[in-house]
Amino acid sequence: MLERLTAMPPDALMRAARTFAADPRKEKINLGVGIYYDAAGHVPVLEAVRRAEERIGGGRSWPYLLVEGLPGLFRGALDLAFGPALAGDAGTRTAVLQTPGGTGAFRLGAEMVRSLEPRTVAAVSDPSWPNHEAVLRAVGLEVRRYAYAGEGSGGPDVEGMIRDLEALPRGSLAVLHACCHNPTGWDPTPSQWERIVVAIAHRGLVPFVDMAYQGFGDGLAADSLPVRLAVAACAPVFVALSFSKSFSLYGERVGALCVVARDGAEAALLAERGRALVRTLYSSPPTHGALLVSEVLSDPVLHRDWEDELGAMRGRIRDMRSGFTERLAAGNAPRDFSFVKEQKGLFSYSGLTARQVGRLREEHAIHAIEDGRLCLAALNPGNLDRVVDAVRGVCMR
Numbered sequence: 001m002l003e004r005l006t007a008m009p010p011d012a013l014m015r016a017a018r019t020f021a022a023d024p025r026k027e028k029i030n031l032g033v034g035i036y037y038d039a040a041g042h043v044p045v046l047e048a049v050r051r052a053e054e055r056i057g058g059g060r061s062w063p064y065l066l067v068e069g070l071p072g073l074f075r076g077a078l079d080l081a082f083g084p085a086l087a088g089d090a091g092t093r094t095a096v097l098q099t100p101g102g103t104g105a106f107r108l109g110a111e112m113v114r115s116l117e118p119r120t121v122a123a124v125s126d127p128s129w130p131n132h133e134a135v136l137r138a139v140g141l142e143v144r145r146y147a148y149a150g151e152g153s154g155g156p157d158v159e160g161m162i163r164d165l166e167a168l169p170r171g172s173l174a175v176l177h178a179c180c181h182n183p184t185g186w187d188p189t190p191s192q193w194e195r196i197v198v199a200i201a202h203r204g205l206v207p208f209v210d211m212a213y214q215g216f217g218d219g220l221a222a223d224s225l226p227v228r229l230a231v232a233a234c235a236p237v238f239v240a241l242s243f244s245k246s247f248s249l250y251g252e253r254v255g256a257l258c259v260v261a262r263d264g265a266e267a268a269l270l271a272e273r274g275r276a277l278v279r280t281l282y283s284s285p286p287t288h289g290a291l292l293v294s295e296v297l298s299d300p301v302l303h304r305d306w307e308d309e310l311g312a313m314r315g316r317i318r319d320m321r322s323g324f325t326e327r328l329a330a331g332n333a334p335r336d337f338s339f340v341k342e343q344k345g346l347f348s349y350s351g352l353t354a355r356q357v358g359r360l361r362e363e364h365a366i367h368a369i370e371d372g373r374l375c376l377a378a379l380n381p382g383n384l385d386r387v388v389d390a391v392r393g394v395c396m397r
Ligand code: PMP
Pocket: 034, 100, 101, 102, 103, 104, 129, 177, 182, 210, 212, 242, 243, 244, 245, 250, 254, 255
């Protein structure tokens, strides 16, 4: 068996994480990983989560959760995905399963699709979070790409996206980023989303909305607009939720898969199929993070406080985006970076070349992703000037 052992193709994000960890320089800055850091450069413990932790208490026992996870989490997940108004209605025809993070939700959804129709074609944005394509291929689906960000474009290529979606076979999976597109930071406007969903419904595609950054774009409700539009126009709709970023609970692995069917009976069958798949994948999801999220979402006071904290994280990233843009403009940067202010979420597709990213790393100990993706949520008042000077420097020559 081991004669067949060969090197795996490199994963750019994992490689960047390892290169950062191996860099011995104390002053190193990590703009590679998709994590929100606070102004002091720490992964924050949200106050609402800390209070939830106090309430769930230490010294408790840890039996298995159900295969589908913690039922107390489902209502909150549905409210977040659909908004409280729609959750009551669409929720009655939705299968919900708690999953190990958003990745687990995406994988479980993909497994479900393959188990229903193994010849399904799945389309992801070009570019996309690389794990989308990797997960879809891992379950054996054929993957295609739809236009999203052309070279040097100043926003999503919505015309190209619609053209490519309309060319897919009927029944194909259309993987969409609900908000804060990773890696570009460019989101369609609400009216563009309406056109995109009309095209998807018209072509008979199955939307798979990945919502890993809800609350980091324009707020919880605004960020879930694509989900609500898709649920109003299509069935089934797959939604992968991640609580990693919005609750700052990365390593706890909390997420949820929601699959909206045409009626309650179909939803029950989907939930049963989901449970059968989970049983062979990981048997049941982890407990601790789910208890925290469920406690926050089900308590109106904690929920409000959490939303405020999420708003503060969003505001801090916006400030850093403005600071980055304005400092570069004031310092006569050789390129215009004003688009960074318009982009949403943690990331910016900065337009820096692989060579410039390499120089940032070698000469300035600033780590980013080779495709030019920067995580602006890692900027803070203490490192902003250094990053701006370094970016200006590598753009000069
Ligand atoms: N989807 C996208 C677009 C992401 O960027 C990420 C996280 N980087 C995920 C899903 C998965 O999140 P999680 O860490 O919860 O698995």
